[in-house]
Amino acid sequence: MKAYLVLDFSINNFDGFRSYIAEIPAFIARHQGKYIVRGVEPTIIEGDWKPERMVILEFPEREKAEAFLGDPEILDLFKVRHDTTTSKLVLVDGCT
Numbered sequence: 001m002k003a004y005l006v007l008d009f010s011i012n013n014f015d016g017f018r019s020y021i022a023e024i025p026a027f028i029a030r031h032q033g034k035y036i037v038r039g040v041e042p043t044i045i046e047g048d049w050k051p052e053r054m055v056i057l058e059f060p061e062r063e064k065a066e067a068f069l070g071d072p073e074i075l076d077l078f079k080v081r082h083d084t085t086t087s088k089l090v091l092v093d094g095c096t
Contacts, residue, residue, distance in 0.1 A: 002094035003062040004036070005069075008051040009087035016084040023077055031068035033059045058094075065091055 011017050028034065037056040044050065059065040068074070069091070081087060 001061060003059045003065040004092050004094060005033075005055075005057040005059070005065055005089060006092065007055040007057075007087055007089050008049075008053070009055070009081075009085045010052040011085050013084040016080065020077055020080045020084070027068065027071060027074045027077065028057060031059065031064050031071065033057045033064065033068055062091070062093060 025035075034057065035055070036058050037054050039053050039055055042051050042054050057065070057068075059068065
């Protein structure tokens with residue numbers, strides 16, 4: 001069953017975030033992930049959720065997404081994202 005990482009974020013330091021933008025696609029591909037949505041500004045339709053930018057990544061299965069999140073080689077890059085953005089991230093399973 002496919003799994004999705006959904007990231008809602010705002011960039012606080014774009015210059016510092018540039019390395020993340022440049023390097024993260026290789027890690028996503030390494031774990032068989034792909035972009036479904038890439039850093040777009042969403043249109044709010046209803047409710048009080050106010051995301052600024054969205055990224056949605058698709059993985060062929062939850063285990064691949066979890067391996068991506070736990071990859072020891074990516075931890076420094078995640079720190080860059082944490083230091084340069086305000087972000088919220090969820091992992092959800094797709095439909096069968």
